[in-house]
Amino acid sequence: MFTFVNQINIMDLEQLFIKNKERSISGRYLTLDAIEPVLNKLNTNNQLSIIGESVLGKSIYKYQIGQGKIKILLWSQMHGNESTTTKGLFDFLNLLHDGSDFADELLNTFTFCCIPMLNPDGAALYTRENANKVDLNRDSQNLSQPESVMLRQAFENFKPDFCYNLHDQRTIFGVGDTGKPATLSFLAPSYNEEREVNATRMKAINLIAAMNEQLQSYIPGQIGRFDDSFNINCIGDTFQYLGVPTVLFEAGHFQEDYQREKTRKYVFIALVSSFSILSENDIVSNKIDNYVRIPQNNIVFYDFIYKNVNINYDGIEKITNFAAQFREELVEGDICFNAYIVEIGDLSGYWGHYEYDAKGAHFEAEYGNAPIINEKADFYLGKNLRFVNGLIKN
Structure with a gap:
């Protein structure tokens, strides 16, 4: 045997x-x-x-x-x-x-x-x-x-x-x-x-x-x-x-x-x-x-990292990075993965499970032209590229 x-x-x-x-x-x-x-x-x-x-x-x-x-x-x-x-x-x-x-x-x-x-x-x-x-x-x-x-x-x-x-x-x-x-x-x-x-x-x-x-x-x-x-x-x-x-x-x-x-x-x-x-x-x-x-x-990980994003903060434009993270939320018997912005800045030494290089594209959201911590990850990079719940929406 x-x-x-x-x-x-x-x-x-x-x-x-x-x-x-x-x-x-x-x-x-x-x-x-x-x-x-x-x-x-x-x-x-x-x-x-x-x-x-x-x-x-x-x-x-x-x-x-x-x-x-x-x-x-x-x-x-x-x-x-x-x-x-x-x-x-x-x-x-x-x-x-x-x-x-x-x-x-x-x-x-x-x-x-x-x-x-x-x-x-x-x-x-x-x-x-x-x-x-x-x-x-x-x-x-x-x-x-x-x-x-x-x-x-x-x-x-x-x-x-x-x-x-x-x-x-x-x-x-x-x-x-x-x-x-x-x-x-x-x-x-x-x-x-x-x-x-x-x-x-x-x-x-x-x-x-x-x-x-x-x-x-x-x-x-x-x-x-x-x-x-x-x-x-x-x-x-x-x-x-x-x-x-x-x-x-x-x-x-x-x-x-x-x-x-x-x-x-x-x-x-x-x-x-x-x-x-x-x-x-x-x-x-x-x-x-x-x-x-x-x-x-x-x-060392975030669910999402967006690099080289052009933001407008208090009237000043600059290039930065930001990260979003899923929250696992129980809704009517199902787990929903809802992405929220959690960090803005250099982010060196971190990786994203999904990463996107904006190459200087402008950030736009309903609330303004810069990401805000704890807001849903729903935004535009440039005029036409739309992100919903962290992901590109076709």
């Missing part, structure tokens, strides 16, 4: 994703109503249970599958408006049900305990916080919220060997100063203020370094390393402090993929790659140098 490494080398992970993609869920707005049918479909052998209720009385589900010795705890949508890793997690759960030899080996090697939506109230409201306006990822010490208590109880009862803390990050993040978006970023959280590396954290570091090596074949140069400042109130820092190797996933922007349907594929590939690595015990060597060479996750 093939080992995991041999199998993953001969498998096309992109084709494996296409085969197992959960097509009933898509886009950015993912609620409990959307995932409950999927959970029920996957509940083939009583793997599904309810571990409690949210502030507003919504069910919080645990899905446990496998009989292997290596125990993996995964949770997603701790922040309600961060749904990409939830989609990737369901794609992976579909793989575990596809009847393949690879799935059987995964199930015989691992036991997976998944909380796919820790914050269903925040998911419905499309907010980072829960219904009490508390950031659950800053509540790991106070445990003031029912959702935080349930995650801690799951951790203590399951006694995982590894924790996967699954999140999204905004489009503003790039990979160092490369001008590439941070499609995926990782972190082995610190366990103390000094950000030292002990045996527990080293396991997470080695796993991330090995995942990065695999992922560079799929998204070269688009993987970042998240800031490791210590905050014991964050759940990843707490679990690392408690002696369980913890990996933070941050699903970010891929070019022109505002619905994060391409990014979910790379989340799936990252998950599959990580379990292949763990199954082969391929994280025993010290890969800290490889880890720290992953470029830092930096705030």
Whole structure:
């Protein structure tokens, strides 16, 4: 029988994703109503249970599958408006049900305990916080919220060997100063203020370094390393402090993929790659140098940058640049991406996911001849080139 490494080398992970993609869920707005049918479909052998209720009385589900010795705890949508890793997690759960030899080996090697939506109230409201306006990822010490208590109880009862803390990050993040978006970023959280590396954290570091090596074949140069400042109130820092190797996933922007349907594929590939690595015990060597060479996750992007724009400010004409950013706004059950002007000036060192060189064309809008912060990105450059919601309107 093939080992995991041999199998993953001969498998096309992109084709494996296409085969197992959960097509009933898509886009950015993912609620409990959307995932409950999927959970029920996957509940083939009583793997599904309810571990409690949210502030507003919504069910919080645990899905446990496998009989292997290596125990993996995964949770997603701790922040309600961060749904990409939830989609990737369901794609992976579909793989575990596809009847393949690879799935059987995964199930015989691992036991997976998944909380796919820790914050269903925040998911419905499309907010980072829960219904009490508390950031659950800053509540790991106070445990003031029912959702935080349930995650801690799951951790203590399951006694995982590894924790996967699954999140999204905004489009503003790039990979160092490369001008590439941070499609995926990782972190082995610190366990103390000094950000030292002990045996527990080293396991997470080695796993991330090995995942990065695999992922560079799929998204070269688009993987970042998240800031490791210590905050014991964050759940990843707490679990690392408690002696369980913890990996933070941050699903970010891929070019022109505002619905994060391409990014979910790379989340799936990252998950599959990580379990292949763990199954082969391929994280025993010290890969800290490889880890720290992953470029830092930096705030270097705007959704739109307009360059060399001629504006009239208090009767004085000058050439400048300005930037606009989408706000994700929940309107009648849909997420609307509405672009607003957020910065005016030099903007050197920043990139735009969309960039336009006005070549000295005049700025005109209903409110005047210069962009204004927090105004909608609806304007003209020159007499005939119209922009609506940040984009050229034909």
